[in-house]
Amino acid sequence: MRIVFAAVLLAGLGLAGLAVILAKDYVSTLKAGQSSVVPMTKVIALKADVAYGEPLARDDLKFIELPSAVVPAGAFTEVDAMFPKGYDVPRTVLRAMAANEPVLASKVTAPGEDAGVATRLSTGMRAFAIRVDVASGVSGFLRPNDRVDIFWSGALPGRNGEVTRLIDTNVRIVAVDQSVDAERTKAVVARTITVEATPRQVASFAQAQSSGRLSLALVGALDESVSEMVEIDQRELLGIEDEPVVAAAPAPQTCSIRTRRGSEVVEMPIPCTN
Structure with missing residues (x-):
């Protein structure tokens, strides 16, 4: 009975060890396949959160790897592109950014500029x-x-x-x-x-x-x-409406003649004719 138990135990341990070895080989093969299929690109990112108006120096940055197909436009891949005038001429943050976020050209000023209106x-x-x-x-x-x-x-x-x-x-x-x-x-x-x-x-x-x-x-x-x-x-x-303009009634037409009586001039009305 003890011999059977020992044999079963040894067989189980052997199968478990074989499963671990196979799993390890599979994971290694999967990683190798992924690294060969998905090209990666190193981009400059932040070590810690930064707020608007803060200057960025070399010590605030680090490199992270991103799949080349999803690298955002304006990301910096070289330190010389980030600081073309030297490390003593920093860029200023235009928008708040979080740790590990890639630094984009649209979120920082040109070297040496502050975050003023002109930028x-x-x-x-x-x-x-x-x-x-x-x-x-x-x-x-x-x-x-x-x-x-x-x-x-x-x-x-x-x-x-x-x-x-x-x-x-x-x-x-x-x-x-x-x-x-x-x-x-x-x-x-x-x-x-x-x-x-x-x-x-x-x-x-x-x-x-x-x-x-x-x-x-x-x-x-x-x-x-x-x-x-x-x-x-x-x-x-x-809501005040303009009052309608009422046309004035035409004045009645009158006709008259003037006659002189001695030293006086008398005006006498007569019927109007066309």
Whole structure:
């Protein structure tokens, strides 16, 4: 009986060992197959979380491997490309990033630049500041990269009362007061909003701001529609309809002749004839 038990035990141990060896060989073969099938690329990533406005130095970075097919556009694969002017000329973070996240060119400034408004403008665009308050600035909930519709309120020549008109749509905000940080979550009542605009838009906004008041309406983050032309005056706002113009009745036609009686001239009415 003991001999049978020992034989069964030895057979079980042998099968278990064989299974471990086969599994190990299979995993090694699988890894070797994957490494040969999926090409990998080393990209520069972050060692720790970074916030907006922080400079990036060499010690803040490391290399990680990503499948070559999924390397994001703008990723840095060489240290010389990240610091072309040397390690003592850092780049500044434009958007908050997490540890192990690849560093992209769109999320950092050029070497030596700070995270100012000039780095946020698109080619051919200009920055224009609009004066706002709690009401016109959407109660302080505007942030950089938000988009707004701009309304003008003022008096038009030859019109009674004020008019409010939509003058531009989907205008991108690049700064709120002195901040271009798009990651902030706290509402701040701003005094100025800086928007990105073409030179013609800048001229329009300057004229509108000098001749009336500008108000902003926040556009939804997922809203891709374009607002239509809107204009409302006080009469339309209050529902006052224009009174119909009643044509005056024509005055009755009268005819007369004048005759002289001595030293007097007498006017006598007679029937009118065509």
